[in-house]
Amino acid sequence: MSETTERRVRRRGGGREARAAVRTSNAASQAIWPGIPGGRYKPLSDVDMARIHDAALTILERTGVGDPIPELLDLVLPKGATLNEHGRLCFPRALTEDMLAQAASEFYVHARGSRAGKDDMHCTKEKVYYANSGTAVTTFDAETRSYRPSTLKDIYDFTRLVDRLDNIHMLGDTVLATDVPEDYQHDMSMVYSMLAASEKPACLTFRTREHIKPAIELFDMASGGEGSFLKKPSVIFGGCPIVSPLRFGRENLEILIDTARMGLVADLAVPPQAGATSPAPLAGTLAQAVAETLSCVVIANLINPGVPVVFAAWPFITDLRTGSFTGGSGEQALISAAAIQMGNFYNLPTSVGCGMTDSKIPDAQYGLEKALTFALAAHAGANRLCEFGGMMGSLMGCSFESMVVDNEAAGMISRTLRGIEVSDDTLSVDVIHDCAVDPGHFLGNPQTLQYMETEYVYPNLMDRELTDTWEKAGKQDLFERSRGVVKDILSSHYPNYFGSKLDEEIRRKFPIMLPKEAMRAA
């Protein structure tokens, strides 16, 4: 036998019962926690970052951003922004640098109810959280392996699923309720369905500025009454004020203006697409993404100095053979990580879209593409890995099964983020000496019991059986196993965190299109 075979220790004993007693299967992991810092992967050199920064300042000063609305001009022209000969809004270098100097470097998003305090997110430095988002128009049907239009019930179902998945820290509107076409009904029903289903912090997108005020009414009701939301915001606001290359999009620009005024956090999600709406060279797309993102940071800070804004440069990739958007590639993983590094260069809170596989199904492509984009963005130190859970098909669809799989992936990645604690205890020089000189298996050593819970994440879904056992058990793949978890949770966990009294009041006041029957077992 070769050394390769010899080296695998399988089922060797020593204290197995003691270890089993320590480990109970579904306990929350003690080896990871939300907000473990990344930042140990640095794709760009210091010189590269300085040059990208310089290019972005040139773009903001010379090229500027097109289609500014009068309301915006009234706010920012008196404070030093300028209009160039093309009618584009420009930002002199000194102005951009001044605004960067005063920009907030942190914010909190609070959890509600029984999660308050312990599940709050503190977005700053290189602390990493996993966040849902996506507003996908289709949902994956695992039974038929095909995509169907997403519904309001899906929003409730995705959220109550995530309510039970420990490693996804932030709720997001992963899908669009295509069965609720009217804008106001949609946005209020979306907010209701999500806040009813989980008390985790959330990032939500709205179709128009008019929906923010009624949404805050709903947030207040969820948080304990009038004025409670603004005291401890549990929601931040997604939506991109930029249409690449370098133009404003009206609706989300208006939302940015309103949230900045109210001191609320905007997650910009600026999406230039290399080779299509930004240059084919990755450096050029990065420079444009930085310029576009900084334009929003400057605007928010001109409106309300020090208001937290997320450096949400989300550069995307095009398959230049076809011109199609593609979410899963080495280029995507690399440029997302580099964008995060630029945000950390500015000491701004960051987010990035990642885990954007092009695969339509949770297969090996799905795993390869997701893990590569997750891992590099996390190790670059993204505060929020967005589009995280369940997204498939180049962001066109969301899947319950994938959500469960991604939750497992998040646990693995968090463990790598935590790194290796080096101390006299962990270096174990004396334990090594004793076990080497007087041969004893480490499995039975008291040190192993002491460290087994704090040093290791134990997966719930990853197969670690012997090959024979796996074959005899029906040769299931991870996708099949994830279906069981989805069924378990969705058939039993029907929360309504508003409670029945508040629920009645909400349903009287707002057009909530989610029927009560969707919120209980059939």
Next chain:
Amino acid sequence: MSETTERRVRRRGGGREARAAVRTSNAASQAIWPGIPGGRYKPLSDVDMARIHDAALTILERTGVGDPIPELLDLVLPKGATLNEHGRLCFPRALTEDMLAQAASEFYVHARGSRAGKDDMHCTKEKVYYANSGTAVTTFDAETRSYRPSTLKDIYDFTRLVDRLDNIHMLGDTVLATDVPEDYQHDMSMVYSMLAASEKPACLTFRTREHIKPAIELFDMASGGEGSFLKKPSVIFGGCPIVSPLRFGRENLEILIDTARMGLVADLAVPPQAGATSPAPLAGTLAQAVAETLSCVVIANLINPGVPVVFAAWPFITDLRTGSFTGGSGEQALISAAAIQMGNFYNLPTSVGCGMTDSKIPDAQYGLEKALTFALAAHAGANRLCEFGGMMGSLMGCSFESMVVDNEAAGMISRTLRGIEVSDDTLSVDVIHDCAVDPGHFLGNPQTLQYMETEYVYPNLMDRELTDTWEKAGKQDLFERSRGVVKDILSSHYPNYFGSKLDEEIRRKFPIMLPKEAMRAA
């Protein structure tokens, strides 16, 4: 529609025919090449590395390595190694540091025949190559989705498959020929089957030192005649001289002694398994792995000063719930990357086992586990990512389909390694200005044509179709698509790089158990 939907540019035109003309489907990628340097991910701080180094020196000085053979003692005791009271071979700190100071920091492994020169590997600094290895006892049957005993024909088949996969740079004995139980027959037949099937550089493992001399005869015949192998070695030697914790294994120690004497490169593959044959805390396993690996580096350098030795600390993980070896986890990705960082700390050529999924099938688990271990080890700057292609089931089996999938993964990871080139050209400030002010799509811009081949890797197997197209085409997953590639190559590519005259001579001289019929289409 939300901004998420708007932002995806799909099938927008502009110069599509020109782009199609530039891109022909199976051309080798111009965006990646072998040996792109890693090193931008650093899991350990400088202080951590110094402490681990110090712990390793203490272990080597005090605990030492058990079961030294008399032949070894005769070689190293006169040069400063010592025996402690337990009869263990110890290395004073100054001796270890002296040997590290003179240890080789680089070596070449040469390709043969038409690949000579252009496919040579230069293992040094943080240059990254993908290398097969594994000696798995079973091979995955894609038809039945089960594992069967590996055969000599599998060795030939795996090697001719890899001969056609651009991103796997080094051959290795991925499987054991279980149908050739006799040691000499096995090793000579293994060498023959691999060298006949590809002229890429190789890393091979032998069962006993007696096989090295006849193997070199075969290497000479493959390289152009007597003495040619030693002039430009095309093979390095795998095999672990250490049985953790801190004991010598006789056969591979003897091979290390012989290869060191001949100036050939040994790839040690030192495999302590956290919680089983080394401490449960990752830092302790790392300290032990470094000590065990350095003991071999010191021995080789005492025997032949400056002989290249690979810093091949391959720490493994145990699932402490069961005591089983587990290859796919966050802990595994992390500790492998940290081991590589230690090798780079010593400025030694490195290798690491990675891509070691516990999954039995190319599914989402496979993808997640492989990409995470690949990506972190590559970005830590491993000269060789070993156990790379095709390995599944915690290294118990190898799969043709996975080999093909892993080749695609290697392309993605190489692209991330290459990073982002920042220059006036790539920053594209003027192109951005022109496309923003006078709206024109970047797809039609001459710059896009100029960069589309050098900036992007185009996958052959990753699905990037529209969802509808994918559904209509039969909803295939990556595993199914990979089967087609395997069938295409294995049904048509039957190389015998020895040529028929030399083949006859070899078959007269050595017990080659691979029938000629296995080397041509049925």
